[in-house]
Amino acid sequence: MLLLLTCWVMPLRADTILILGDSLSASYGMNEDIGWVNLLRAKMPEHKIINAAVSGETSAGGLRRLPALLDSDKPQLVFVELGANDGLRGFPIEQLKNNLTKIITLAKESGARVLLSEVMVPPNYGPRYAKAFNQVFQTLAKEQNVPLVPFFMTDIAPHPELMQADGLHPNEAAQEQISDFMLPWLTPSSAKGSAVPATGSH
Template identity: 50%
Template sequence: MSKMLVVFVMLFIALPVRAETPVIVILGDSISAAYGFEQAQGWAVILQDKLKQAQLPHHIVNESISGETSAGGLARLDKILSAHHPAYVLVELGANDGLRGLSPLAMKANLTEIIARSRKAGANAMLLGMKIPPNYGKAYIEKFYQVYPELAKELAVPLVPFILEHVALKPELMQADGLHPNARAQPFIADTIASYLFPLLKAETR
């Protein structure tokens, strides 16, 4: 082996190994898919900018589809996990289950399996809670909404109680259908999620 080659090999071994950029997958519906406006205005893109400002190395991959249910998200999950090997999965699903009057028990089972499979693949999960309009009846609404805190407690998973907390009751931040936030609402949604997510990410990078 030549002296030059020996020097090259020694330098190569001495070089620090660059860690792979951790990926955050968003598994959501129209609330996360920038329904009704440009993708670049969506909260996922804004959250990516906030990660950069906070000097956090994570890269966001948005796998959200308008109209998605918890069952649909579960059906797509294995392929998504295999493709991206995420460090985190932000689960923003359930609203369409509620709007279609589907079983909260089935929704809970789907979300439970999403969290279990994410963890099995080495990813942490975070639930992004949603609410549905009051015209669905008090009993159904309570059963629906309780799915999120129950899962958070039972599975010890972080929860954002309601990602439209500072948006839903402000007409100027909602689209005409009264269900979807508009482009002006997206920074507020990003701020809400960041307030729960970033402390976890910063604790991991210390």
């Protein structure tokens, strides 16, 4: 699947990175120490990475929590990984788009840069809903001029050995792969900043 082509130049340092996500980033079903966000901390010691992901979180929940997080943590970069629970509960597409739009706007107004994660729902929700759901993220990336990070579960979900028994969450064996996938999106490579990787095919 061809993913949205996006290019973004980051500064040399993003001292504080806020992960605003759900169970996929919250180490669901395992110790937080072995989750992909904590593994990134060891790979990015010059950065402060705040994991504000909460299992079961929806876009509405993330929106409610964001103002306090921006005020207390003052991140330079916000990675938004939300929407899966909206999709699993069959929430209206427009509601998801509105919530994510407000999240991106709030983060930008605080002075933070934003990375938006693509999110997909299982095909059993029907091709019409799945297509409309997936399109939200590509549309938002264009409208808000923010980079769209390919969904990190795309290369993990097809492999049972990397998934928990529920078939929805990555297991311990997948965490290193996710952290390696996310690292170049969050790490500048030169004193002048660098173009964040933004292409891919799966």
